[in-house]
Amino acid sequence: MTAAREAPLRRWLSFRPYGTERAHMPETASAHEDHTPYSAGIVSVLPFLYIAWADGLLTPTQIEEINTRVAAQSWLSPDERERLRGWLDPEHPPDATTYYRWVRQIKASAHDMPSAAQKSLAELGVDMARLAGVDGPTDEAQRALAEIEEALGVVGREAVRELVGERPPAADAAGEVLPVEVAGLRAALDGRLAPLRDRIRTLLCDPAFRYPETETPTEEMREIVLGWTRRLADHGVGAVAFPEYAGGHDDLEGFIASFETIAYHDLSLTIKFGVQFGLFGGAIRALGSDAQKRTYLPDAASLALPGCFAMTERGHGSNVRDLQTTATYDAAAQEFVVRTPTEPDHKEWIGNAAAHARMATVFAQLVIVGQGYGVHAFLVPIRNRAGETIPGVRIGDSGHKLGLNGVDNGRIWFADLRIPR
Ligand SMILES: Cc1cc2nc3c(=O)[nH]c(=O)nc-3n(C[C@H](O)[C@H](O)[C@H](O)COP(=O)(O)OP(=O)(O)OC[C@H]3O[C@@H](n4cnc5c(N)ncnc54)[C@H](O)[C@@H]3O)c2cc1C
Incomplete structure (x- = not known):
């Protein structure tokens, strides 16, 4: 795996401001923070910046989608578009201080807003811009934000509720609260590898992993699954159990968790992934000489050597x-x-x-x-x-x-x- 290819992928795999925010988001601004107020255009896009980088919500392709659409909005000034472009590059996540500033601003605005937890991302952005004391965003801006949200196909209202409001309790048909707490159960099952599993789930939600037609010919299906495997390799998932020089961190348990998580998507992909990184690469890792490992593991991990x-x-x-x-x-x-x-x-x-x-x-x-x-x-x-x-x-x-x-x-x-x- 080349250094140039590896670096951004690692960044995407390791960036998790939202998880950190849940645990210990700073309540107040840091001394190093840039306090210049955001312009109206930027404020109206803040909920999209938040969802772009909230842990496990959007795939790199979806972040790119927001970026492309924002870049095409003529109601944003060239300066605003340029600034937003820098914050919506899937390969360069914003620093934590910037991210927390967005989260704090959204939460503070929502606090002063009736029914904030029921709003969509676009509605929240528009109302935030109004609250910021600027003229209300134009109809064009409101329409454009709603279109971006629709194109993403994400449940924006749920993301907003998650950030600014309380989630309504799950209820059974009789209206009683169910005894199972889904998030807690999932956290218990995912265990210490929850962040890795979440990242793989997010990756597998990328449109690139969409299922083909059921009647896809065998030859074509093999190429599709090879492409999926390559994508996982590109994101460093195949290297998890390998040594650092091959792009991994010797985490066999992490590799097994990845394998399990991929199985929720497609079993051909699971086997292809298992053969390449677990059987072929795994045999080199477990049985090879040091010279063989150093020669072949990096290419096995990147799929340069199938x-x-x-x-x-x-x-x-x-x-x-x-x-x-x-x-x-x-x-x-x-x-x-x-x-x-x-x-x-x-x-x-x-x-x-x-x-x-x-x-x-x-x-x-x-x-x-x-x-x-x-x-x-x-x-x-x-x-x-x-x-x-x-x-x-x-x-x-x-x-x-x-x-x-x-x-x-x-x-x-x-x-x-x-x-x-
Ligand atoms: C889709 C697919 C993919 C595969 N991919 C690979 C691959 O990438 N690489 C690779 O090397 N192999 C691969 N295999 C082969 C797989 O590992 C073997 O099929 C497996 O090891 C079983 O061997 P066998 O089919 O010869 O069955 P056998 O060993 O003949 O077993 C037949 C039956 O007898 C039972 N049996 C066997 N020995 C005993 C015993 N001593 N006591 C009691 N019962 C016994 C078994 O449980 C089984 O029910 C693949 C197989 C399939 C179907």
Whole structure:
């Protein structure tokens, strides 16, 4: 993963002013805060700035959507548009002081406003501008704000109520308060990894993860799921369990929580994600030498190197000890020779093998000078950068399955393929 690509994504994953605000939002302005009053145009957009950066409410694409629309509003002055543009860049969140100033101003205005908790974002912005003592926003401005809110497709009223008012108690059909407190239950189930799970949920709400038509052909579905996996990798999610030099922080529990959370969206994506980062990358992480980890983990994490985990054979699934594939050491050449002894000994059901993987962690019987040393894992290239199968490797496609058709399962045969020690 390159530094340029990594930095903004990390920022998005780690920024959480709203969560912090809930816990200990400063009641008063800080000494370093800029106290210059905001102009009417800025004040009317404050509720949108708040929702853009409130924890887990909008995806980067939605923030970009507000940015694009705000930039097109002729009722805002060029200075206002420029200032707002700086606050609506998904890759550069505002600093906490600025964010808290917005929150405080919204809360203070709402306090002086009848029924503030029932307003939409647009209504709140318009009334805030009026309260600020300036002429009421024009009809054009009011319409534009309402359109932005509608285009976002978010429940603005709920966000406003969450910030400035009390949430009405949930009630059953008889009007009695239900015994389950949803937010509390969710917090208990999410545990210490709630912020990570929230960020992944938000990411998965991005329009980029929208489901395709149910009758999408297998080939197309595989590419869609590959694109989704790439997007997760771009946001650093695949690297969570890897060391820092590969973009992660050695958090295996976080990786499992990510895997679970992704499963609420799509199971093909879950398996593709699990194969790439958990099986392929995970095997390198757990079994590789330090040099192998440093060479391959960063590219496995960023999906620059798509890989697969080739353990199962047609005749050996649960019984891994008796796998038939061999890796025979050639001491003179300092190479291992990987071989599928007979046609039915091929690797079977291997996820990512049929179309995308360029490398495989192959589980094979290690043989040195005629002596067997049991099953070991070997890093074996199977395709070149152009996606062509390399000499010594044959790959078959498991084809359309009853389910998980976003995953390209395949079979692999090795014909005395040589890999360096
Ligand atoms: C969609 C899909 C994706 C897959 N992806 C991968 C992949 O990416 N990489 C990979 O290496 N493999 C992959 N596999 C293979 C998977 O790991 C194997 O299917 C699994 O290990 C079981 O092996 P098997 O199918 O040979 O079943 P078998 O091992 O033959 O088992 C058949 C049945 O016998 C039972 N059984 C087996 N041994 C015993 C025993 N000793 N005592 C009692 N009962 C027993 C099993 O529980 C099972 O019910 C995938 C499989 C599928 C279906």
